[in-house]
């Protein structure tokens with residue numbers, strides 16, 4: 001069993017998810033590599049006791065990430081911090097020769113994402129991947145297998161989205177995710193967009209242009225003292241993209257929705273693909289189910305398939321049991337560690353988001369901002385310049 005020694009920067013919501021996944025690594029019995037968290041860094045150390053209890057191998061605790069990057073006992077970094085911190089931390093991590101698993105959007109805007117990518121290009125020995133866990137649900141893996149096997153035929157239309165209702169309450173106090181300075185001008189696209197784009201981009205569905213409608217539904221929120229302050233970020237985004245299928249060369253409409261104010265939706269990530277031979281739809285609202293319609297020239301019946309626990313990386317959990325959010329996080333980490341050890345992903349769709357895919361998301365979101373501003377359809381450049 002190979003051990004990769006991790007430093008964790010950011011001890012918030014996502015930092016805890018990784019620490020918990022690392023603590024139950026025995027769930028993935030076939031992997032011959034495991035993470036060990038040996039160093040912790042956060043501006044605020046409020047949750048330190050929980051991390052110390054969860055990560056018994058920790059030897060270094062610091063408020064200064066540069067001290068962690070200078071630590072020769074650290075092989076890899078997971079960085080889960082606000083978006084305005086991504087550029088300097090990601091660039092310096094890669095320059096220090098540490099492998100990096102970073103959180104989206106990988107830079108607060110396209111300019112900083114380009115800077116990060118330039119540093120990555122100069123360090124090809126370092127594995128850099130971006131977090132996006134939902135494609136590791138067994139239902140999503142089933143849908144991906146249908147794409148891989150060419151079972152869909154020509155794509156007619158795609159709709160993908162990630163819907164929250166976490167901001168429906170106007171009294172919810174403002175935090176860094178609702179300020180342009182710390183979250184970025186993309187607003188909800190920077191937060192939710194990579195999750196929505198991961199499978200479409202991996203499938204080779206390339207958005208050529210976009211007409212975006214962005215909404216700032218709640219323009220002020222209380223601060224920690226209860227005073228109303230501007231809440232400037234986009235709450236909801238709907239992107240209609242003319243999209244090319246790289247496999248067949250045909251184009252089709254693809255609608256991508258990222259919403260923080262979607263009444264009735266707690267944390268719904270979904271994908272529907274309509275094809276001339278088969279159609280398929282999945283949603284985390286019913287996480288263990290795949291709906292498939294295979295058109296045989298006669299009947300058009302939607303079949304409901306109960307997938308159970310059939311993830312990409314074998315788990316000790318019995319095949320009949322339900323899969324959940326933290327299982328998807330564990331699988332995503334399995335995929336990163338597997339690729340780090342083996343030099344390639346287990347399969348095309350069991351691999352984490354690459355820097356090139358993140359760059360494609362920045363081109364899309366930047367074009368979407370322009371589309372909203374001008375109320376027009378905006379072309380999306382095929383490459384980062």
Ligand SMILES: NC(=O)c1ccc[n+]([C@@H]2O[C@H](COP(=O)([O-])OP(=O)(O)OC[C@H]3O[C@@H](n4cnc5c(N)ncnc54)[C@H](O)[C@@H]3O)[C@@H](O)[C@H]2O)c1
Pocket residue numbers: 009010011012013014015041042043044045063065079080081082083085103104105131132133190191
């Ligand atoms: N993959 C997912 O499903 C998912 C979900 C939520 C958030 N995220 C992403 O994770 C990242 C972090 O979000 P979060 O929800 O965990 O945030 P959070 O606010 O819960 O935690 C952020 C942490 O970063 C620390 N921090 C901030 N500035 C720092 C600095 N200069 N040096 C050291 N530590 C610093 C804070 O002290 C805090 O512990 C963001 O990029 C966000 O987009 C991903």
